[in-house]
Amino acid sequence: xxxxxxxxxxxxxxxxxxxxxxxxxxxxxxxxxxxxxxxxxxxxxxxxxxxxxxxxxxxxxxxxxxxxxxxxxxxxxxxxxxxxxxxxxxxxxxxxxxxxxxxxxxxxxxxxxxxxxxxxxxxxxxxxxxxxxxxxxxxxxxxxxxxxxxxxxxxxxxxxxxxxxxxxxxxxxxxxxxxxxxxxxxxxxxxxxxxxxxxxxxxxxxxxxxxxxxxxxxxxxxxxxxxxxxxxxxxxxxxxxxxxxxxxxxxxxxxxxxxxxxxxxxxxxxxxxxxxxxxxxxxxxxxxxxxxxxxxxxxxxxxxxxxxxxxxxxxxxxxxxxxxxxxxxxxxxxxxxxxxxxxxxxxxxxxxxxxxxxxxxxxxxxxxxxxxxxx
Amino acid sequence: xxxxxxxxxxxxxxxxxxxxxxxxxxxxxxxxxxxxxxxxxxxxxxxxxxxxxxxxxxxxxxxxxxxxxxxxxxxxxxxxxxxxxxxxxxxxx
Numbered sequence: 001x002x003x004x005x006x007x008x009x010x011x012x013x014x015x016x017x018x019x020x021x022x023x024x025x026x027x028x029x030x031x032x033x034x035x036x037x038x039x040x041x042x043x044x045x046x047x048x049x050x051x052x053x054x055x056x057x058x059x060x061x062x063x064x065x066x067x068x069x070x071x072x073x074x075x076x077x078x079x080x081x082x083x084x085x086x087x088x089x090x091x092x093x094x095x096x097x098x099x100x101x102x103x104x105x106x107x108x109x110x111x112x113x114x115x116x117x118x119x120x121x122x123x124x125x126x127x128x129x130x131x132x133x134x135x136x137x138x139x140x141x142x143x144x145x146x147x148x149x150x151x152x153x154x155x156x157x158x159x160x161x162x163x164x165x166x167x168x169x170x171x172x173x174x175x176x177x178x179x180x181x182x183x184x185x186x187x188x189x190x191x192x193x194x195x196x197x198x199x200x201x202x203x204x205x206x207x208x209x210x211x212x213x214x215x216x217x218x219x220x221x222x223x224x225x226x227x228x229x230x231x232x233x234x235x236x237x238x239x240x241x242x243x244x245x246x247x248x249x250x251x252x253x254x255x256x257x258x259x260x261x262x263x264x265x266x267x268x269x270x271x272x273x274x275x276x277x278x279x280x281x282x283x284x285x286x287x288x289x290x291x292x293x294x295x296x297x298x299x300x301x302x303x304x305x306x307x308x309x310x311x312x313x314x315x316x317x318x319x320x321x322x323x324x325x326x327x328x329x330x331x332x333x334x335x336x337x338x339x340x341x342x343x344x345x346x347x348x349x350x351x352x353x354x355x356x357x358x359x360x361x362x363x364x365x366x367x368x369x370x371x372x373x374x375x
Numbered sequence: 376x377x378x379x380x381x382x383x384x385x386x387x388x389x390x391x392x393x394x395x396x397x398x399x400x401x402x403x404x405x406x407x408x409x410x411x412x413x414x415x416x417x418x419x420x421x422x423x424x425x426x427x428x429x430x431x432x433x434x435x436x437x438x439x440x441x442x443x444x445x446x447x448x449x450x451x452x453x454x455x456x457x458x459x460x461x462x463x464x465x466x467x468x
Contacts, residue, residue, distance in 0.1 A: 036404075273452075276462055277462060
């Protein structure tokens with residue numbers, strides 16, 4: 001069978017790119033997913049949606065994505081549980097406050113309503129915070145959270161309604177280029193595609209290697225857990241760049257929380273007891289009340305990282321596009337990024353300049369320095 | 376397909392009925408993992424102890440698959456619910 005565009009990876013990035021391609025009128029689009037939409041990193045992520053970034057491009061991608069998230073449930077026809085309870089970013093040092101002051105003034109200039117707040121103001125938003133554990137914070141009320149499983153599912157279903165073929169349980173094992181097309185060997189037969197998109201998340205590097213392109217991505221385990229549901233305690237995401245912790249109560253009442261850890265590059269998605277100890281210590285020091293919450297389940301997913309923890313987007317070889325290396329913040333910028341990727345593939349000029357995120361920045365040594373990355 | 380048993384609550388942690396599960400299977404979800412992610416069945420405090428056997432049986436029946444080919448979702452730690460407090464106390468010892 002042959003298709004005009006083939007997307008490898010049925011996570012939120014791959015499904016959203018396919019959906020946007022179809023929305024812009026592209027026919028004959030196929031998504032190859034090794035398992036099923038949401039089986040990989042998207043279905044394992046914390047799913048916070050933060051606009052509080054330190055670089056203009058990231059602020060624009062996040063702001064654009066929030067605008068899309070705000071109406072995405074009605075656009076895709078599935079309630080993706082997007083809630084704007086805000087993000088509360090804790091500052092622990094004077095140096096962090098200085099950085100946050102710069103960030104906030106940039107964010108405000110781009111229409112993001114963040115502000116620096118005192119410990120007392122933070123306690124009004126989250127009364128359970130330990131006032132001894134931070135010295136100030138920033139808060140952006142329009143940041144939020146969505147259900148990543150339902151968002152991924154909704155994009156896949158909406159793409160299918162527009163004619164996209166989503167092939168589950170179809171692993172691509174080989175790519176050959178000949179006469180301007182890509183010939184794919186998969187676990188469900190051979191396919192030809194005119195243009196190929198790598199949205200393989202944790203497996204972006206081996207997928208690029210099949211096409212003969214070397215990309216500097218690697219994967220890293222990140223662990224996360226969910227608590228038993230409790231009555232509503234607070235609406236915002238609480239994060240700290242110092243410990244790398246984040247915690248958010250989801251609409252169903254459970255808290256979902258994770259923390260950055262020192263990890264070697266690997267494809268390991270097993271859980272560890274060391275993580276439980278580590279996150280217990282950190283979460284109870286900022287939110288002592290968490291001692292009384294019960295952990296139901298822990299799991300792990302892969303951050304697909306790059307040397308500067310920023311994604312690689314664009315065409316890296318004729319007809320071969322990548323949307324990879326999101327480094328743990330792919331979900332939150334997926335809606336806008338997917339729209340931009342679809343435009344690039346169709347030769348339409350995007351409204352946000354993402355040339356900074358090209359693959360050749362690593363060769364040129366033009367790495368991006370974003371001060372506000374978790375993990 | 377019997378209509379009368381569609382109202383039976385299969386997942387008591389998340390209030391999901393047999394009818395809702397059947398609807399998603401008809402829509403194209405073919406594994407317990409997919410149903411878990413979309414419907415939350417098996418995600419609650421009981422950890423799928425009551426719903427998973429029923430869901431596997433329904434998948435087997437509707438898709439004409441042997442039970443052995445309908446796998447339960449991955450078991451994840453901890454084995455039983457545990458309070459953060461207990462971990463904190465345990466690690467201080």
